[in-house]
Amino acid sequence: MKAQIKAEIRDANMAYLNMAQSFIQKDLQSAVKILGMSQDAAEIIKTLSESQKTSIADSDILLCRFGVSDDVVWKLLTSHPAPKPEAEHAKRLLADILLAGRLAVAA
Structure with missing residues (x-):
C-alpha cells in the first residue's frame, strides 16, 4: 500500500x-x-x-464507511446545475427522508 x-x-x-x-x-x-x-x-x-x-x-483497514450507498440519494445530494433554493430544499428533504428510512431499517 x-x-x-x-x-x-x-x-x-x-x-x-x-x-x-x-x-x-x-x-x-x-x-x-x-x-x-x-x-x-x-x-x-x-x-x-x-x-x-x-x-x-494506524491499521490498513478503514474503520468507517459511507452510510449512503444509494445512487438515488447521491444524485439528489449532488444535483447540478445549482437549483433554485426551494428546489434545493425539497431535494435535501427527500434525501433526508430516504436516509431516515435506511436508518430505521438498520435499527
Missing part, C-alpha cells in the same frame, strides 16, 4: 475515532443508532486512550 494512502487512512481513522468517542460520551443511545454499532462496541470506544486510538487508527 502506498505511504500516502496509508497516511490518509490513518488520518481518517483517527478523525472517525475522535468523532465517535466524543459523540458516544455526549449521547450514547443516539451514537449507537447513528454510528451503526452495538452498545458494547460503543462502550469500548468511549474508554479508549489516545495511545489506543493511535494504534487502532
Whole structure:
C-alpha cells in the first residue's frame, strides 16, 4: 500500500475515532443508532486512550464507511446545475427522508 494512502487512512481513522468517542460520551443511545454499532462496541470506544486510538487508527483497514450507498440519494445530494433554493430544499428533504428510512431499517 502506498505511504500516502496509508497516511490518509490513518488520518481518517483517527478523525472517525475522535468523532465517535466524543459523540458516544455526549449521547450514547443516539451514537449507537447513528454510528451503526452495538452498545458494547460503543462502550469500548468511549474508554479508549489516545495511545489506543493511535494504534487502532494506524491499521490498513478503514474503520468507517459511507452510510449512503444509494445512487438515488447521491444524485439528489449532488444535483447540478445549482437549483433554485426551494428546489434545493425539497431535494435535501427527500434525501433526508430516504436516509431516515435506511436508518430505521438498520435499527
